[in-house]
Amino acid sequence: xxxxxxxxxxxxxxxxxxxxxxxxxxxxxxxxxxxxxxxxxxxxxxxxxxxxxxxxxxxxxxxxxxxxxxxxxxxxxxxxxxxxxxxxxxxxxxxxxxxxxxxxxxxxxxxxxxxxxxxxxxxxxxxxxxxxxxxxxxxxxxxxxxxxxxxxxxxxxxxxxxxxxxxxxxxxxxxxxxxxxxxxxxxxxxxxxxxxxxxxxxxxxxxxxxxxxxxxxxxxxxxxxxxxxxxxxxxxxxxxxxxxxxxxxxxxx
Amino acid sequence: xxxxxxxxxxxxxxxxxxxxxxxxxxxxxxxxxxxxxxxxxxxxxxxxxxxxxxxxxxxxxxxxxxxxxxxxxxxxxxxxxxxxxxxxxxxxxxxxxxxxxxxxxxxxxxxxxxxxxxxxxxxxxxxxxxxxxxxxxxxxxxxxxxxxxxxxxxxxxxxxxxxxxxxxxxxxxxxxxxxxxxxxxxxxxxxxxxxxxxxxxxxxxxxxxxxxxxxxxxxxxxxxxxxxxxxxxxxxxxxxxxxxxxxxx
Numbered sequence: 001x002x003x004x005x006x007x008x009x010x011x012x013x014x015x016x017x018x019x020x021x022x023x024x025x026x027x028x029x030x031x032x033x034x035x036x037x038x039x040x041x042x043x044x045x046x047x048x049x050x051x052x053x054x055x056x057x058x059x060x061x062x063x064x065x066x067x068x069x070x071x072x073x074x075x076x077x078x079x080x081x082x083x084x085x086x087x088x089x090x091x092x093x094x095x096x097x098x099x100x101x102x103x104x105x106x107x108x109x110x111x112x113x114x115x116x117x118x119x120x121x122x123x124x125x126x127x128x129x130x131x132x133x134x135x136x137x138x139x140x141x142x143x144x145x146x147x148x149x150x151x152x153x154x155x156x157x158x159x160x161x162x163x164x165x166x167x168x169x170x171x172x173x174x175x176x177x178x179x180x181x182x183x184x185x186x187x188x189x190x191x192x193x194x195x196x197x198x199x200x201x202x203x204x205x206x207x208x209x210x211x212x213x214x215x216x217x218x219x220x221x222x223x224x225x226x227x228x229x230x231x232x233x234x235x236x237x238x239x240x241x242x243x244x245x246x247x248x249x250x251x252x253x
Numbered sequence: 254x255x256x257x258x259x260x261x262x263x264x265x266x267x268x269x270x271x272x273x274x275x276x277x278x279x280x281x282x283x284x285x286x287x288x289x290x291x292x293x294x295x296x297x298x299x300x301x302x303x304x305x306x307x308x309x310x311x312x313x314x315x316x317x318x319x320x321x322x323x324x325x326x327x328x329x330x331x332x333x334x335x336x337x338x339x340x341x342x343x344x345x346x347x348x349x350x351x352x353x354x355x356x357x358x359x360x361x362x363x364x365x366x367x368x369x370x371x372x373x374x375x376x377x378x379x380x381x382x383x384x385x386x387x388x389x390x391x392x393x394x395x396x397x398x399x400x401x402x403x404x405x406x407x408x409x410x411x412x413x414x415x416x417x418x419x420x421x422x423x424x425x426x427x428x429x430x431x432x433x434x435x436x437x438x439x440x441x442x443x444x445x446x447x448x449x450x451x452x453x454x455x456x457x458x459x460x461x462x463x464x465x466x467x468x469x470x471x472x473x474x475x476x477x478x479x480x481x482x483x484x485x486x487x488x489x490x491x492x493x494x495x496x497x498x499x500x501x502x
Contacts, residue, residue: 111345119341122303127355127403128331130323 014209020132021140029133030141038142042104046150049099054154057091058083058161066170076170080180083162088184088192089253092155094240097199100147101232105207108139109228112211113221121212136208140201147200148193155192191253195243199236206232254279255300255411255443260309262295269295271467272309277411282437282444284454287464288489293447294338296464297415300445301333302326314410331359334404334442338416340396342388348375348399349384355407374402377439378432394425401432405440412436414446418453430456451493463489 024030061083066076112135115121124131159181166172210228214220247253255277262270269292277283287293298304299311302318310317318329334355342351352371356362362370375381378398383391391399397417404412414433418426430453437444437457448454454461454475461478463471463486471483481487 114344118339119337120343122298123335123337123341123343123403125303125327125330126301126333126335127407128327128359129354130327 010209010213013213014205017132017136017209017212018205020130021136024130024133024137025141029137031134031138034134034138035141035145038138039146042100042142042146043150045107046096046100046103046146047153049103050096050150050154051157053095053099054087054092054157055161057095058087058158058163059165061086061091061158062162062165063169066166066172070170076166076172078180079162079166079170079172080177081183083166084159084181084184085188087155087158087162088188090192090240090244092151092158093192093196093199094236096147096151096154096196097203097236098233100143100150101203101229101236104143105203105232106225106229108204109207109211110221110225112208113214113224116212116214117217117220131212136204139208140204143200143204144197147203148196151192151196187251188253191247194247194252195240198239198243202235202239203232206235254314255445256310256312257296257300258310258312260296260299260311261307262292262299262304263307264295268467270299270306273464273468275462275469275472277443277445279443280437280441281459282433282446282457283460283462284446284448284458285462285464285469286449286451286454286489289449291464292467293449293464294415297413297445297447301335301413302330331355331407332410334407334409334412336397336400336404336412336414336417338419340400342391342396342399342403344388347384347388348380348386348391351388351399352403352406355403359407370406371402374406375399377405377436378402394421394428397421397429398432401436405436405442408440410442412440412442412444414444414448416448416450417446418448418450426450426453427456429453433457449493451490 062079065082066079069075069077069079115135121131121135124134163174163177166177167174207228210224210231214224216223257273257275257277260270260273261268273296285293285296295304299306300313302311302321306319310319312318313329313332316329318326321329343354346354349371352374353367356367356370371384372381375383378401380395380398380402383395383399388396388399417429417433421429433444433446434457436442444457446453446457458475460472461475462469463478463481463483465485471478471481471486473481478486479490481490
């Protein structure tokens with residue numbers, strides 16, 4: 001089979017998987033206890049990393065912005081504005097998605113891949129269960145819930161990181177920084193959270209699909225995990241532009 | 254009863270099953286033997302509907318499962334209990350939840366009934382008291398027993414064993430053989446065993462089927478099959494036993 005034909009087959013399979021997932025959700029066959037477990041798992045695995053990355057990203061943004069404005073205008077202008085807008089609209093959702101892909105999505109692809117090669121997926125069928133309802137749907141819902149929440153953590157951490165640098169290094173008063181942060185409105189927050197939800201959908205879809213396509217023992221699990229992480233990261237970064245354009249054209253954010 | 258008629262299955266340009274025919278009768282223990290790579294596990298997965306045949310029919314109690322859609326197939330699959338070669342226990346669940354899994358998804362039972370049934374089947378496989386153990390804490394033999402408990406918990410009509418004694422020491426393998434016989438006797442199921450362990454095949458089988466070149470070349474009771482004229486089968490049986498016999502001599 002040629003590479004292109006393989007790609008088309010893969011796209012078809014992934015579309016079928018998505019269709020089944022949506023169908024199970026609409027039929028209401030949701031395993032809520034697994035959803036909850038997954039949300040806790042994603043949160044536990046990723047929250048510290050997301051906060052740490054967000055905090056330092058906010059710090060570096062404040063530093064770069066402040067120093068640039070100081071070199072041009074002799075004053076650190078708009079630091080609060082640049083940090084808060086950059087974090088909430090762009091860096092919060094994207095960075096969180098990238099961190100969660102590396103941490104939780106790779107673990108998920110490896111877990112599903114291992115289930116595939118150790119026949120646990122086959123076992124599900126013989127126990128009267130579709131893998132879609134036991135594996136995909138709970139993870140799908142968990143990611144769509146958890147990623148926006150983690151994004152909010154990242155946004156807040158970034159704004160606080162920026163605040164720390166602004167006060168300690170750039171001598172910007174708290175009230176000035178905070179007044180600029182408060183210019184953000186609900187539509188900006190919604191813009192970031194919609195993107196985050198969309199990234200969650202990409203991550204879980206790519207990780208589940210690659211996990212399910214695993215073959216060839218431990219080596220196969222390693223390959224499908226790597227592929228899931230790479231494909232999810234690339235898709236997040238590429239599709240980010242198109243989602244952002246769409247949201248702006250709709251007047252959101 | 255399961256009737257397999259003229260089944261073909263091809264993987265990557267290689268014919269694995271070449272018009273295979275086999276009848277499996279109710280309440281018997283039929284063992285499918287054959288060398289590695291002959292398609293035993295493929296046949297096994299076709300019977301349960303985990304793989305689709307390229308052509309031919311597999312009729313389970315009058316229903317051709319090769320023509321069913323996914324939802325109908327899932328219903329038929331609940332008539333099958335399966336012990337996988339690796340036991341295929343769910344790592345994320347403990348012993349209790351593994352055994353209870355099918356009961357919760359198929360049965361429509363209350364949690365109290367589920368608990369009682371889990372205890373009953375764990376006792377049957379001599380693993381009572383292990384409910385709270387995690388899968389990683391189990392030995393190979395215990396995993397097979399939990400897998401067996403999970404397979405019989407939903408009272409399936411057909412029980413399939415994929416290489417049940419592979420990877421176990423001789424004493425443990427013998428205990429699994431005894432367990433298969435005990436379950437067949439006490440639970441009244443039709444058992445289909447795929448193995449290349451001739452010791453196991455001779456001990457547990459009502460009939461033995463020899464899979465070679467993608468077809469069942471011979472089917473007979475164990476005491477008949479040792480008298481076979483089929484050169485490949487003679488070679489298979491002889492090579493399974495000659496080392497041991499050599500030592501005994």
